[in-house]
Amino acid sequence: MADDNTFDYLLDDDFFEGLDEPDRTDIELKPEWVGNEESTTHKAWLAISGLKPQKVQSIKQCKKPDGRTAKSVYQIAKSEVAKQVGISAQSIFRTSSFSPSILAYFDEVNAELQARFDKKVARAVKAKNTGVRTKKKEQIIQSYQQLQAENDKLKKTTTKQLLDPIKRGLPLDLRRKLGL
Known part of the structure; x- marks a missing residue:
């Protein structure tokens, strides 16, 4: 909630x-x-x-x-x-x-x-x-297009692109334990 x-x-x-x-x-x-x-x-x-x-x-x-x-x-x-x-x-x-x-x-x-x-x-x-x-039609259209573009961008990113920064952020000892 x-x-x-x-x-x-x-x-x-x-x-x-x-x-x-x-x-x-x-x-x-x-x-x-x-x-x-x-x-x-x-x-x-x-x-x-x-x-x-x-x-x-x-x-x-x-x-x-x-x-x-x-x-x-x-x-x-x-x-x-x-x-x-x-x-x-x-x-x-x-x-x-x-x-x-x-x-x-x-x-x-x-x-x-x-x-x-x-x-x-x-x-x-x-x-x-x-x-x-409360919003005007132009504002609604603009926010919709912006959200749609952001959604398309997120769809195009691969799992590897998402996980690589996370992997780089892990401490060295944790990466060795996980075998990365």
Whole structure:
């Protein structure tokens, strides 16, 4: 094994976090600004907390993450929260008394999702920029021709030509024992 670290970029913290407690969610850690179970704050908070694992899962399943990936894959939209709560996004995030708190939580969750997505993009770019893919066609052709010429040269050298320098490098007493 030449290098055991070649696949380290494939492992991420999300994989190991998932092994600890698979069914654990952040719902049990209810912030103090969240009201009782019938309140809009509770419903909005539950909606955001429920959408977060879905977005984390869609980030994990994203095959080719890059700058062109739709934000709906890795970000929670205010309209998604509003649809689950059943109230307009404007009243949840702008006009209500709890709006600053829920908006801060919403932005915090989206920032975390953005960080996860950026990490995935960085891993994908690192994997993409390896090997022959990064070289230009002319460089690949040149290195191929060089290797082919070197291979032909090695084929032409005979066994005697290879062994003579080795034989000359052996100590005299060893050559006598071997009968050379």
